[in-house]
Amino acid sequence: MPRRARGVYPWWHGRFRGFGHRITLGREAILDVLIKANKHLSAEDIYMKVHSVYPSVGLTTVYRTLEILVKLGIIYKFDFGDGRARYEIVKDPKGVDHHHHLICSNCNRVIDYTEFIDDEVELFKRTEEGLAKKYDFKITNHLIQFYGLCKECSGKNKGF
Amino acid sequence: MPRRARGVYPWWHGRFRGFGHRITLGREAILDVLIKANKHLSAEDIYMKVHSVYPSVGLTTVYRTLEILVKLGIIYKFDFGDGRARYEIVKDPKGVDHHHHLICSNCNRVIDYTEFIDDEVELFKRTEEGLAKKYDFKITNHLIQFYGLCKECSGKNKGF
DNA sequence: TTGTTAATGGAAACCATATTCAATAAGGAG
DNA sequence: CTCCTTATTGAATATGGTTTCCATTAACAA
Structure with missing residues (x-):
């Protein structure tokens, strides 16, 4: 989680808070991974990357956060037919x-x-x-x- | 399974046999359901319909048959995001x-x-x-x- | 700082699908 | 038609990604 200049918030904070969700360390870490990866990742991929930096973040939180991000239109969820979903940050079409x-x-x-x-x-x-x-x-x-x-x-x- | 005129086989038998698969009652019943339904069905939907006519056909056979049918390009497999796959007969594009x-x-x-x-x-x-x-x-x-x-x-x- | 309540993680539950295995039957050979 | 090889079968069980439970923690409004 890169340190943030005082009072400057990532673009997605507004949308997140606007829907009544709280900003937490885990959520920031998860979205950070998706943004930096810039390619499709499985929930487990994300969990491992986040977990290596913040061991306290569990797989359950990853799934819950991904669900919210999908509903808010911040990430896409894909099914490639191998039994596990992939997630990817939404870019402008x-x-x-x-x-x-x-x-x-x-x-x-x-x-x-x-x-x-x-x-x-x-x-x-x-x-x-x-x-x-x-x-x-x-x-x-x-x-x-x-x-x-x-x-x-x-x-x-x-x-x- | 409607009775068949002597020596007249459904269109898919050739393709099926060509790939070394045997024609069985269960497989005919399953494909029959897909053809008649003419819309997307889940494995369970298919199982219940087939099972009501041929109680001896199990869910396992349904899954195994669907897998073959998909690989042979006879049916499509779709994911609508609700956790269960749907199958649909392939029609000429x-x-x-x-x-x-x-x-x-x-x-x-x-x-x-x-x-x-x-x-x-x-x-x-x-x-x-x-x-x-x-x-x-x-x-x-x-x-x-x-x-x-x-x-x-x-x-x-x-x-x- | 405090109080309300969303968020959390670990374990357990879920559930569609896959696999195991002994019994059965399709279909080619004779 | 019968026999024989081997694919296919059903029932039970395993698998594995995802979800739910629940007691604990922490975000953030006041």
Whole structure:
């Protein structure tokens, strides 16, 4: 937890407090890990990193904090099909770091890609508007993932 | 399991046998349920339906069969975020039944939509080609889901 | 500083899915 | 049609990520 200049608070404190949540050491540490990692991490990944600095923070707190962060829209929760969820800090959809995922059905390797995002975002904007109107559904975000076989697996594995 | 005219086999038998799998009563019943349901079902949903007709078919067989069907590309497996997977028969991407999902973050209701699919298919064709080339990744399918608040939930629930 | 109440961690509970294993049956060979 | 090999099966049990319980601690408003 980097020391903070007097009276200067991280961007997310307002949103956090605004929903009635308290700022705690554990929560700061957890979000700090997500921000610094800048890639998808499992709850256990996060727990281990936080725990190495603050051994008093338990796995339960990690799960509870992640749940809040997801609901507040501060982080994303992904399912890559290997039985454990992954979490990732939300970036501006227009930002440089925004990406989607390629998932290998065989080895579960996950590749981030940033190409074609502009086209996708453009299409989604249109689709979202149409769907929101038709179903009276307030869309907050979308999930896009491609599945297939990665370079290593496509050679040896023929389906099953 | 409807009686079959002599020598006439369901479309999926060839693919099934081709991969060395045997055709069994349980497997026919399970796939039959998926075909007739024509919507996403959980393993338990499928188990109960099959079990009501063939009490001898166990939940284990349902899971094992679903795993094979997914690997053979005969059904899709979805995660809607409520902790249990859903399965759905694969239809031709150009077919009328092809659809994607709108998921309510609050009540977990899932809405199927078929609108705008053409645009998406078009975009994905381009994206898939580009990604396949760049990452040497053999894409077999994609997942798109929109998250947000449904009509019922958007009024009362403000985030958290 | 104090009081109210959210937050915490460790243990236990949960629950969907996976695995084990002996019994059974699909389907090719004869 | 029958036999034989071996995939498939169900029941019970294990697994493992996530959630809940509950007594204790600490955030922060007054």
